[in-house]
Amino acid sequence: MSNAYFHIEEPKNEHYLSYAPGTPERDELKKTLTELKKDELEIPAVINGKEIKTDRTIDLHPPHDLNHKLGTVHLCGEKEVKQAIEGALEARQKWAETPWQDRAAIFLRAADIITGPWRSKMNAVTMLAQSKTPHQSEIESVGELADFLRFNAWYLTKIYKDQPYSPDGMWNRVEYRPLEGFVFAVSPFNFTAIAGNLPAAPALCGNVVIWKPSIESVYSSWFVLQALKAAGLPDGVIQFLPGEGADVGDPALESEHLSGLHFTGSEGTFNHLWKTIGKNIDKYRTYPRIVGETGGKDFIFAHNSADIDRLVPATVRGAFEYQGQKCSAASRMYVPKSIWDDFSKKLKAEVKNVKMGDVEDFSNFMGAVISRKAFDKISEYIDYVKESDDAEIIAGGGYDDSKGYFIEPTVVVTTDPKFRTMKEEIFGPVLTIYVYEDEKFEETLDLCDGTSKYALTGAIWARDRYTINHMANRLKNSAGNFYINDKPTGAVVNQQPFGGARKSGTNDKAGSMVNLYRWISMRSIKETYAGPKEFEYPYMGEEK
CATH class of the missing domain: 3.40.605.10 (Aldehyde Dehydrogenase; Chain A, domain 1)
Incomplete structure (x- = not known):
């Protein structure tokens, strides 16, 4: 029996190591990978x-x-x-x-x-x-x-x-x-x-x-x-x-x-x-x-005042880190026509620079998807887009299972806001973008809220504070984890408690x-x- 009230100090979030070249943690991790691969583990x-x-x-x-x-x-x-x-x-x-x-x-x-x-x-x-x-x-x-x-x-x-x-x-x-x-x-x-x-x-x-x-x-x-x-x-x-x-x-x-x-x-x-x-x-x-x-069908919604130079890397990270296999990964996006040319040019250039391969090569940004089942499902979506008249692939679209389950980071643009890849959870590195007319901003907010049955994460991008508040209010029930001028992934314990409603x-x-x-x-x-x-x-x- 305890005869005292015991106190636990409030924790601090764990510090992340960088694994940058020349760091001791990088050398230790590579050594551990080599050692683990020497043995076959029997898990009971x-x-x-x-x-x-x-x-x-x-x-x-x-x-x-x-x-x-x-x-x-x-x-x-x-x-x-x-x-x-x-x-x-x-x-x-x-x-x-x-x-x-x-x-x-x-x-x-x-x-x-x-x-x-x-x-x-x-x-x-x-x-x-x-x-x-x-x-x-x-x-x-x-x-x-x-x-x-x-x-x-x-x-x-x-x-x-x-x-x-x-x-x-x-x-x-x-x-x-x-x-x-x-x-x-x-x-x-x-x-x-x-x-x-x-x-x-x-x-x-x-x-x-x-x-x-x-x-x-x-x-x-x-x-x-x-x-x-x-x-x-x-x-x-x-x-x-x-x-x-x-x-x-x-x-x-x-x-x-x-x-x-x-x-x-x-x-x-x-x-x-x-x-x-x-x-x-x-x-x-x-x-x-x-x-x-x-699940989630997580969104990024850009206003025409969005900071494009920050929006682009946030989109790449939000959609393609860990091969898009995060419940929070960005898989649909709404971009106004007035910034589309500039944004799409920079996005395609960044996606082209994404390196994919064996994760033991630390220069890679992406690895493989988890299984044959996942590979087949995601590649089927990509093939569906390739055969569709309502959408086109502007980056990526390739896949290869000869050594592992590798699928390129893929960016789809559609003219149909209710296109299949705008609604259905794919759980892979596929981002579908709908380009909307600037004057249909309000109508597109409704589309964002009503297109998916999920409501897990979402991100809005704008500079003007009135616009940010308006977007946040209109999308109040669209995501349980909501991000302003950030990617919709990366929730941290005690900072962003994680979870969504609706079918999420x-x-x-x-x-x-x-x-x-x-x-x-x-x-x-x-x-x-x-x-x-x-x-x-x-x-x-x-x-x-």
Whole structure:
């Protein structure tokens, strides 16, 4: 039992290293990449701290180098899911009763491991698994992941400290209990940081978690688990179950002990999970908390007063960093006709300078897309544009899978504001631009707001403050993360809490206290010091 209130200092966001030529971190990262590629890793399930191997495996390859084998992963099914749930429930009571400061210490220590002795390792495994450049890997698999772990611990102290008013004669207090049962965490391929935060945030609050990492990035997720284990995470708190979606998801959602879903992934998968939970609602012991971030059709909207020389690099970075495989990546753009000639000329020149290839060559700005499935989907969109009368490709448009899943940064211009690539999520390096008449500025704002079913991120570009305010108000519901004179990507924990509404998710804002509130269940306690000895109230007395 703790006999003190423990204070956690407000964290500072992790500093990013540059990996510029001549820096020690660059040499260390290259050395780590070489060492990791020497070994083939066998990734099992982890249930109650024990490594479980199954009779189904698949091989893992870097998306940019399909001839190299990183290792194999064992896939789970109903048998392993049931074992994991049973083990998690056994671990739950002890974990839930563990003092909050002891839980927090584990995740704070993991953050220091990731940013300290494991820094080059976390970067390297993310580069190999997800074809990220050193910069893209550094800002998320090290910086953002550590920020999640540190700030969540700090947010938890603020939540616990929030207590109700107590009048004379009583003591009112609130305790913040973990949910009953287990939380099912389903993580995406594109961010190691998100893969770590989805199970870690509920676990920090005292919950036990069944974690299904994406098979496409299970290589880096495995090292997240190892970092948590090195920091002292007890067995059974986070059960690690790689597998195909339905093989793990269906039996997990069938359990009466499901208490929450923490999800990042596709809209279709989230809809399926939500429907399944609804179908099973009568069997659950509690109403599951559902938190999800899905897709986006994120926009850049330029006014004719926009600073073109800054708009161009923001567009290139916003659309093509990490091959456009960010939920926040710019994939549609609105440019006024009066600045189009100047902007398009400079944009095409910049896109032409984008270098793409193996991420182990640090001169590359882009790597490969994640998988064969992604490659086929994105290339189909490009072919559709090439055959269309309503759009043309003005930059890029090539793709090649002979060595890896490489797709050029592609810029499409369309005369139809409702063109397919203006509406549908592509999740790749394809940006579609609609050039609007300056006098149709208001009408185009309506198009921007109404074209997509998503509302995740968006950016507006203008100089005049009245115009900026007007655009921001008109697009108030178009994006949960809104940027003024910046690219629509790069949200930082505790600076820009992340999430969107409409079909982009539940907007429970990862990187803020809002998300942690979803993984706790409040209990109000009232203690009376000296209660009444009679049941009568004063109004019941006789009149004189």
